[in-house]
Amino acid sequence: MRADHPKLKKLEPPKLTLADRFFLPQVAAGLLVTGRHIFGVAFQDKAITVQYPEVQHVPSPVYRGVHRLNKDEEGRPKCVACMLCATACPAHCIDIVGATAPETWPDREKYPESFVIDELRCIYCGMCEEACPVEAIELTGLYDLTGLSREEMIFDKTKLLSVFDATRDAEPMKYTTPPPGPSGQTQLLDSPIA
Ligand code: SF4
Ligand code: SF4
Known part of the structure; x- marks a missing residue:
């Protein structure tokens, strides 16, 4: 489009006052927010910190924390090694090796011989849980990882x-109360990595 095109609109930058130039309205707004928090903590008992680990933080009911692999009523992993979670994972942090299910497991063709999640690469988006057709993988409310x-x-x-x-x-x-171990941390890591 040419610079002299009739439909071209020329926008003028807004005129700044002296206060605007020194960001005084923004500074005042920020101080107001800080003051509101100080007042809330000092006079209205609105502290938002807890004395962890003596006091356990209760996460939101929809918090997405550490994964779990669910078991069925017989104690077997529910997973049928369909690979849908690994395919859906945007962080590529799920690694599954499927194997033919034992003959004593007639309800499935495959099971996960190996199932590994890199919890450091995971972005806790929940896509794996969404993708799983048998509710075998879920994110829990555990956060003290x-x-x-x-x-x-x-x-x-x-x-x-x-x-x-x-x-x-x-x-x-919907997990709300992590079971604390002796140090306040949830005890999960009691088994060595295979
Ligand atoms: S929560 Fe998201 S990033 Fe983490 S394993 Fe599941 S799909 Fe991958
Ligand atoms: S989507 Fe579910 S059943 Fe399929 S591999 Fe993942 S955890 Fe297993």
């Missing part, structure tokens, strides 16, 4: 099943 090495944060099948054992009674995505 720590490790001393990257390897510790790579969860294998045993660990993922142990998360299920620790959160067995929780509704998916």
Whole structure:
């Protein structure tokens, strides 16, 4: 479009006052927000911090934390190694090796011989849970996930099943009270990575 085109609109930059030039309205608005928080904590008991780990934070009912691999009534992993979760995962952090199911498991063709999630690469989007046709993988409300090495944060099948054992009674995505261990941390990492 030419610079002298009749439909061309020329916009003039808004005129700034002296206060605008020194960002005084924005600074005042920011101080107002800070003051409101200080007043709320000091006089209205609206503290938003907790003395963790003595006091456990209760996450939102839709918080997406550590994964769990669910078991069926017979204690077997529900997973049928269909790979849909790994395909849906945008972070490519699920690695599954499927194998032919034992003959004593007539209700499925395959099962996951190996099931690994890299909890450090995961972005906790929940796509794997959405994709799973048999509700075998779910995100729990567990948030106190720590490790001393990257390897510790790579969860294998045993660990993922142990998360299920620790959160067995929780509704998916509605987990509210993490069971604390001796140090206040949830005890999940009791099994070595295979
Ligand atoms: S929560 Fe998202 S990023 Fe994490 S494993 Fe599932 S699909 Fe992948
Ligand atoms: S967890 Fe669900 S989606 Fe993923 S491989 Fe197993 S059955 Fe398929």
